[in-house]
Amino acid sequence: MSSLTRFGISMDSRLLERFDAYIGEHGYANRSEAVRDLVRDRLVQKSWEEDDAETVGTITLIYDHHQRELTEKLTAQQHDSHHAILSAMHVHLDHHNCLEVLAVRGRASEIRHISDRLLSIKGVKHGKLVMTATGEGL
Numbered sequence: 001m002s003s004l005t006r007f008g009i010s011m012d013s014r015l016l017e018r019f020d021a022y023i024g025e026h027g028y029a030n031r032s033e034a035v036r037d038l039v040r041d042r043l044v045q046k047s048w049e050e051d052d053a054e055t056v057g058t059i060t061l062i063y064d065h066h067q068r069e070l071t072e073k074l075t076a077q078q079h080d081s082h083h084a085i086l087s088a089m090h091v092h093l094d095h096h097n098c099l100e101v102l103a104v105r106g107r108a109s110e111i112r113h114i115s116d117r118l119l120s121i122k123g124v125k126h127g128k129l130v131m132t133a134t135g136e137g138l
């Protein structure tokens with residue numbers, strides 16, 4: 001953060017009441033931090049709408065490793081995208097199910113494409129791309 005600038009916000013009192021309830025539920029110490037997080041979240045969303053923006057995210061996958069050829073397909077896809085996959089964590093949840101979390105970095109359009117390709121493989125039970133940011137400019 002460079003320097004702090006104070007500014008005032010005018011808001012409908014009922015909207016402010018709802019906002020205060022929201023920040024109370026989410027454990028914010030004050031309105032300023034809550035407003036900062038909302039702004040950051042919107043800026044992160046915007047960066048994901050710009051296909052060429054450099055972004056960071058995580059792809060979470062749940063699958064049954066006994067499913068025929070699934071592990072091989074997932075591994076092959078990840079090797080195809082090795083330049084964008086920074087790290088992979090594998091957890092054996094039980095006898096059948098595996099959890100995989102991949103940290104990814106690259107252009108927004110490319111990361112989305114990698115995620116779509118992995119999540120659409122038959123046998124992947126659930127998955128999600130969490131879109132975050134490099135932290136630059138936030």
Ligand code: NI
Nearest residue numbers: 091092097098
């Ligand atoms: Ni496993």
